[in-house]
Amino acid sequence: MNIDRDARLEKPVITANMTPLQWANTEKYWTLYKKESRISSESDRTTHSLTCCDQELRDQLFSIHDDIFEMNDVNMLKRIKNMAVKSESVIVAQVNLVRSRQNPEEPIRSYYARLKGQAVICVYTVTKK
Incomplete structure (x- = not known):
């Protein structure tokens, strides 16, 4: 698949109260976004994943996690998922x-x-x- 490099993908948006299916789709899109945007460094991935969150969710993450800027992107996504996805049995x-x-x-x-x-x-x- 050839993607025009001038036509950038929109950054995924993560909000509170996502369903598990919405989260799964967002994770897939996040993987595509990282690849197409050529986000390679750990700190860039962490920063970009945090900026995908809407303001309300980002404020919640800042309030709860004092160590948020020391996290790697894998841990960051786990924390974001924990806050964003409403659990379903x-x-x-x-x-x-x-x-x-x-x-x-x-x-x-x-x-x-x-x-x-x-x-x-x-x-x-x-x-x-």
Whole structure:
């Protein structure tokens, strides 16, 4: 895939009360953003991940974590996730998956993407025979 280097990707936005699926998608986009923006140094990744947070979430992180500027990007993302994602029981996610139905006007690809996203949250694994 060729991406025009002049057409920069927008920085991902992390807000409070994200669902686990929203967080999973944001993590994937963050990986793409780091690669395409050529953010290579540890301190740059940490700074950029912090600036992805909206002001409210960033203020909460500053208030709670005194050591925030000494963290590496992996620990920073763990702390951000802990603050941003509203936790959901795996059982609740599994029940929601079982109850999922395709909406009348919903294209099959959208329905498939929604099911697959919900399955990721369910922490199912595939066993091979």
